[in-house]
Amino acid sequence: MQPVSESSRADLPATIFPLSDGIGAVSLVQHVGDDKMVVNAARVSFGGDNSAPMSARDEKLIGYLLRERHGSPFEHNLLTFKVVCPIFVDRQMVRHRVGVSKNETSGRYVEMTERVYQPSSFRRQAPSNRQASVADDGTLNQAAATLIWAEAWRQSFAAYQALLALGVTREQARGVLPQALYTESYYTFNLRSLLHFLGLRDHDGAQYETRLYAQAMGSLAEPLFPVTFAAWRSLQTGH
Ligand SMILES: Cc1cc2nc3c(=O)[nH]c(=O)nc-3n(C[C@H](O)[C@H](O)[C@H](O)COP(=O)(O)OP(=O)(O)OC[C@H]3O[C@@H](n4cnc5c(N)ncnc54)[C@H](O)[C@@H]3O)c2cc1C
Numbered sequence: 001m002q003p004v005s006e007s008s009r010a011d012l013p014a015t016i017f018p019l020s021d022g023i024g025a026v027s028l029v030q031h032v033g034d035d036k037m038v039v040n041a042a043r044v045s046f047g048g049d050n051s052a053p054m055s056a057r058d059e060k061l062i063g064y065l066l067r068e069r070h071g072s073p074f075e076h077n078l079l080t081f082k083v084v085c086p087i088f089v090d091r092q093m094v095r096h097r098v099g100v101s102k103n104e105t106s107g108r109y110v111e112m113t114e115r116v117y118q119p120s121s122f123r124r125q126a127p128s129n130r131q132a133s134v135a136d137d138g139t140l141n142q143a144a145a146t147l148i149w150a151e152a153w154r155q156s157f158a159a160y161q162a163l164l165a166l167g168v169t170r171e172q173a174r175g176v177l178p179q180a181l182y183t184e185s186y187y188t189f190n191l192r193s194l195l196h197f198l199g200l201r202d203h204d205g206a207q208y209e210t211r212l213y214a215q216a217m218g219s220l221a222e223p224l225f226p227v228t229f230a231a232w233r234s235l236q237t238g239h
Contacts, residue, residue: 014220018085018212023115023182025084026216033077035227038062038191041073054227063231066195074192074228075099079221081187085213086117088179092201092210099193104185107174111164115182116153118146123208133208153178194221195232 015027039058040049042065065073083093094102122145126132136142156178163173189197194217200206201214222229 016216016219018216019117019209020120021117023084024086024117024213025082026213026220027082028220029080029082029186031077031079031221031224033191033225035059035062035225037076038065038073038225038228041076042070059227059231062227063234066228066231066235071192074195075190077191077225079189079191079194079217079224081189081217081220082184083187083213083217084182084184086180086209087183089207089210089213090183090185091179092207093187093197093213096193096197096200098196099190100197101188102185105183107177108171111170112160112174112177112181114157116157116178117180117182117209118149118153122146132205149180153180189217191221191225191228194218195228199236 015025017023017025036051036054036058039054039061042061043049064070083090085093090104121136122140122142123133123135124137124140126134156176159176160173163176164170198214198218201210202218203211206214218229
């Protein structure tokens with residue numbers, strides 16, 4: 001994965017390019033809260049919330065909350081990402097329904113721009129897991145796959161433009177565009193829903209491209225909630 005981009009302007013969001021093509025991107029647009037907010041949300045139940053800096057006791061509490069699945073104290077913290085991803089990645093992201101808000105570019109309002117994801121290498125179907133893929137062992141004809149992908153895209157986008165030129169409405173013409181088309185959205189997660197998302201999508205079982213997006217989101221979020229992420233990662237790995 002590429003590192004967070006160097007931004008020359010302080011008002012520009014930090015951006016990661018998960019697919020390394022300069023198009024697919026995850027930017028952190030805004031965030032609300034910090035680790036202390038989690039602690040205070042948990043402690044308010046017995047009047048123990050405070051504005052003191054994070055203590056070792058606070059850190060222990062976060063670990064306890066995660067371990068015992070007391071999730072609601074993590075819901076007061078929010079992160080908004082701008083996500084530019086292929087439609088097939090977005091179809092997986094949008095399955096995360098709870099604690100997630102989304103607004104997306106509309107192919108009804110605007111003409112779709114010719115931005116397509118072209119894999120830099122193709123993978124094989126996994127022999128044992130029907131969902132999974134495995135790296136090419138050198139037997140895949142990468143050049144042929146690249147050509148077929150590019151030609152399919154060229155024909156689809158030409159058809160889209162031809163339909164528009166005929167006067168067909170944008171909302172119908174977009175039907176000929178493939179799932180590799182890039183789409184862009186604002187996604188807002190609360191910290192609880194983000195950890196749930198990362199647990200499922202930054203995982204061996206997730207689609208590789210979606211996993212890269214999840215890793216990018218995790219990388220942008222982690223420095224904002226270092227105690228929560230440290231405790232969560234240690235639970236994930238079991239130590
Ligand atoms: C590796 C992988 C493979 C997948 N394969 C497929 C597939 O082949 N086909 C497919 O359709 N989907 C597939 N999914 C999507 C998956 O089934 C979930 O829809 C998706 O991961 C979102 O998870 P979630 O429901 O836990 O998250 P959210 O929608 O954010 O829900 C969070 C939590 O809230 C609770 N919750 C949410 N809605 C309800 C509800 N209606 N009733 C009760 N409790 C609820 C649950 O505890 C849930 O875990 C796959 C996901 C992964 C990670």
